[in-house]
Amino acid sequence: MQNLTALLEKFPSLKVLCVGDAMLDTFIYGKVERISPEAPVPVFKKTREVSMLGGVGNVAANIAALGAKVSAVARVGRDADGEKIACLMKSGGISARLAARDGVPTTAKTRIVSANTHILRIDDEEIAPPSPEELAEAKRAVSEEIADADIAVLSDYGKGFVSGELAAFVVEKAAERGIKVVVDPKGDDFSKYRGADIVKPNLKEFEAVSGAKVDPDSEGFAERIAEGAKKIFSKARIGGLVVTLGEHGMFYAKAPDARGAVCARTKRRKVYDVSGAGDTSISAMALCLAAGSTVEEAMEAANIAAGIAVTKLGTATVSMREMEAELSRTARPASEKIATAEELGRIAERLRADGLRVGFTNGCFDLLHRGHLYSLEQARRECDFLVVGVNSDDSVRRLKGAGRPVQDELTRASVLAALSCVDAVCVFGGDTALELVKTLRPDVIAKEGYELDKWPEAQFVISAGGKAVRIKRLENFSTSEIIAKMGREKK
Structure with missing residues (x-):
């Protein structure tokens, strides 16, 4: 599997074309403390109001938040909501190509929220197909914007703008460019999206189209969902289905026979709001596919992004920084935390741009012991993202002498990367970590037992406006003593 962090690094070089139904999502927050004397209904006291992009706008906003370039082709009404x-x-x-239409209002959803609970949703919409003029304008915009796009996303919310003719036109133009099309579908006939590479329904939509009834908690659910997928493939010529299963993750079936179907589980989280989580997941999926990932890797990234989104209130976006932080802590195996100095330098720049503190410590870490853990945990408390520099084998031999290290550099780096308090590991070959520190430019450097005048790395960090922290040492723990003890016991 490709390193997901490497995929994220490609996002800023990508452009995505989004086509679909634009909406305005408004959230009115307040309190309910009494029942009205006029009727048996709650009295809602408004405290604040927030408006944000919904529908294809939210997909585009998520793509922009993940660092990529994005254009959106959509329809709005000629009204105040359309202007918003x-x-x-x-x-x-977002590069917006909006067709404004008289007589059809901008689709708007207003949610009333109290104590993190949706009380009511008010919809203002009119479902209408695109007029001949709108269709011509949309086709012209698609032709222009797809010229330098790396992938196209169709966001169909059933409001009429994504007609069969417009969907077919997007697929045709994408095929001419040799790029993929990913679809968030609506309705009970997926043949509308003929030629698309991935169609991504939720479980309810999948059941409605396939006729299958699927319980992700039941035994044999994978076989049932694969059978349902084959029924869809027999009617709609699409490349594959990614069915979102809520807290159960996603299921991928490839046309035509759904063989080798894959289920990607998601991490369970405390859910505050599911509004727009599907938009977030398709954004991450599309970007990964554009970056050259497999569908399985794109599903993993989509699960992570949606998992972050549901912990936020409202129609929320997920940033590159949040994805990187989540990957560094829980989503990646230890081997994917090991990176080069140049890779970590770029990650550190983005983290600092988002107001996070990058920390650094270093050592040989030959035989990891409790003293090491004590120091690393202290260093992690000083920052938001901890990078650990590890001396290479040659460097350790020069510093410690013959017979060292006991464990090779990859083993030492891998063991460190498996620790939850460590966000990234980098092997360096010098006698000091100064060159690595100059590349990383950490905000905080932490180490035990060094005076500032004998600590060149700390001097550099301070000169660059950072902070040096001397870590308290946990006595009676050392690699040298462990090796000596092993030698005495052997005799």
Whole structure:
């Protein structure tokens, strides 16, 4: 499996074309403390109101938040809500190609929320197919914007704009460019998306189209969902299905026979709001596919992104920094935390841009013991993202003498990377970590037992505006003593 962090690094070089139904999502927050004397209904006291992009706008906003370039082709009404969508797209770095139509209002959803609970949703919409003029304008915008796009996303919310003709046009233009099309579908006929590479329904939509009834908690659910997928493939010529299963993750079936189907489980989280989580997941999936990932890798990234989104209130976006932080702590195996100085330098830049503190410590870590853990945990408390530098085998031999290290550099780096308090590991070959520190430019450097005048790495960090922290040593623990003890016991 490719390193997901390496995939994230490609996002800023990518462009995504999004086509679909634009919406304005408004959240009105407040309190309910009494029942109305006029009727048996709660009295809602408004405290604040927030408007944000919904529908294809939220997909585009998530793509922009993940660092990629994005354009959105959509329809709005010629009204105040349509103007809000245009302003929100512009401020979010989205290239908006919006067709404004008289007589059809901008689709708007207003949610009333109290104590993190949705009380009511008010929809203002009119479902209407695109007029001949709108269709021509949309096709013109798609032709222009897809010219330098790396992938296309169709976000169909059933509001009428994504007609069969427009969907077919997007697929046709993508095929001419040799790029993939990913679809968030609506309705009970997926043949509308003929030629798309991935169609991504939720479980309810999948059951409605396939006729299958699937319980992810039941035995044999994978076989039942694969059978349902084959029924869809027999009617709709699409490349594959990714069925979202909520807290159970995602299921991928490839056309035509759903063989080798894959289920990607997700991490369980405390859910505050599922609004827009599907938009977040398709954004991450599309970017990974554009970056050259497999569908399985794209599903893993989509699960992570959606998992972050549901912990936020409202129609939320997920940033590159949040994805990197989540990957560094829980999503990656130890081997994927080991990186080069250049890779970590780029990650550190983005983390600092988001207001997070990058920390650094280093050592040989030949035989990991309790003293090491004590020091690493102290260093982690000083920052948001801890990078550990590990002396190479040659460096350890020069510092410690013949017979060292006991464990090779890859083993030492891998053991460190398996620790939850360590976010990244880098092997360096010098007698000091100064060159690595100059590349990383950490905000905090932490180490035990060094005076500042004999600590060149700390001097550099301080000169660059950072902080040096002397870690308290846990006595009676050392690699040298462990090796000596092993020698005495052997005799």
